Amino acid sequence: MDERKRDSIVAYLRRRMAELGIEPSDVAASLAADQEKMRAARYRDASGNTWDGKGDTPQWVLQATSAGQSLEHFAISGTPEPKSGKHASVDWGNDPFAGSRLATNKMERLGAA
Known part of the structure; x- marks a missing residue:
């Protein structure tokens, strides 16, 4: 911005x-x-809903556990690790498309050819 x-x-x-x-x-x-x-919060779902594990069980937990999901699936394990601006390194040696037309076209589109 x-x-x-x-x-x-x-x-x-x-x-x-x-x-x-x-x-x-x-x-x-x-x-x-x-x-x-x-x-x-001790539990969090993908939508950001949280629950501390105390009091009445919220609707989102009831729905998920009724559908067969375990409560441990939503457990928050400690503090989330901060994301660094760096991308994880990739081992392109095992690329199944290496040398194929798909890899060549992708490289041309990226301007690396």
Whole structure:
């Protein structure tokens, strides 16, 4: 995103916050509460629904376990590892298409030929 777009969005958000009476400390408190809730979660599904394992079982857990999925499938194991900007290295030596027309066309499209 270029700097002009960013500045425009920031100005819009500040204006809307002022109109609605929202202080930056309100936003910070809300974000902190959300992060605390996420740290307390023991189970999470692909949609981002979480459950701490206490209290009534939420509907998404009931549906998944009724369909045969185990609760352990949704267990959150520790803190997620931060993703680095680097891609994993690939061993192209075992490429089944190496030397074929598919590999050649792909290389031409990528501009590497």
